[in-house]
Amino acid sequence: MRLQWNDAVTGAVGYLVVHTLRAGLATGGTRMRAGCTLSEVEDLARGMANKTATFDLPIGGAKGGIDFDPKDPRAVEVLERFCEAMRPWIDAHWVTAEDLGVPQHLIDEVFEKIGLGQSYHAAISRAADPAATLERVRTGLTAEVDGGFELGDVIGGYGVAHACLASAVSWGQIPADTTVAIQGVGTMGGAAAYYLYEAGMKVTTLADAAGTLHCADGLDVPALLDLRDGFGEIDRTRLPAGVEQLPRTAILSAEVDILVPAAISYAITPDNSYDVRARVVVEAANAATTPEAEAMLAARGVPVLPDFVANAGAVAWAWWLLLGEVDDDPQNSFDRLRTVMHAKVAQLLAAWTEDGVTPRETGHRWADDPAPTTGPVVIP
DSSP: OEEEEEOTTTOOEEEEEEOOOBTTBEEOOEEEETTOOHHHHHHHHHHHHHHHHHTTOSSEEEEEEEESOTTSTTHHHHHHHHHHHTHHHHHHTEEOOOBTTBOHHHHHHHHHHTTOOSTTHHHHTTSSSHHHHHHHHHHHHTOEETTTEEHHHHHHHHHHHHHHHHHHHHTTOOGGGOEEEEEOOSHHHHHHHHHHHHTTOEEEEEEETTEEEEOTTOOOHHHHHTTBOTTSOBOGGGOOTTOEEEOGGGGGGOOOSEEEEOSSTTOBOTTTGGGOOOSEEEOOSTTOBOHHHHHHHHHTTOOEEOHHHHTTHHHHHHHHHHTTSSOSOHHHHHHHHHHHHHHHHHHHHHHHHHHOOOHHHHHHHHHTSOOOOOSOOOOO
């Protein structure tokens, strides 16, 4: 199902695509960026359906997208009007959350303003005690973790980090001997960089909208993350000594073991795929690699860990929280996601190295055979 919304005030155009409903529910974030298209949102909704099926979640997949600049001072009002227009869906069927250009705290503020409490409203409203469930969700999302972060902001990046660590394990390499480049230092890319740094992996290259930062000996990731502004860009006037500034496109050609596109969709295309020097690509951004580029990489022996596995930690964890399977103790969430992610990545890469089956092909086989739903989703 495809819905298009036109904002009479600003000319912004918004889309909702519901790929699959299971038990009357679909989940998927809402993004905002200038140039967002219906076909992009369709791809993302399909990816969400793959994520929920691959992680055996009892719901379908959907996605929202708004063609508007999130830095425009009118962006919050545009988001509010979009949510009002989609209210029949977000009230009962579509569980949404943050995405590119829309941080979780902002979409929660909009939901509260329009009287729906929090962006998981369509699921929370099904609980026997919605107020208690809302409190449990908020407590889980805002649980404090090391580094001064909140659990809900970093769990997706934590999953990406462990997809990278599992990749290194698959070829018998310790983190200290493994190098990584990350495109994007927002919620997903920043958290992935932080947890890889904490694990001892050498993050040599980071890129944001302003360009690429590089240090062959490894960047001081926490120091750089402290220099981010609200849009995930690093203040160049306060860079630590020894950090080299390169063009934004240099991130793809970084001489590293692992490349993590964690910013925009369609970052790796046929035009730039031959620039990639990494041993494996781990998709932290949704639809980061075009199908043609992925085929070209596979022909060169470079596997792509697909987004619907590598970055699915955020949606899987959100539903574990909603279903009462994890609590507000971050260690319980980290332990479960780490275990699941390592197991899935090990299977994907074993099929690649032993049988030449791409990780996406294996992942699609999982997604095409989801766990059956035996009744309504019960939210405790």
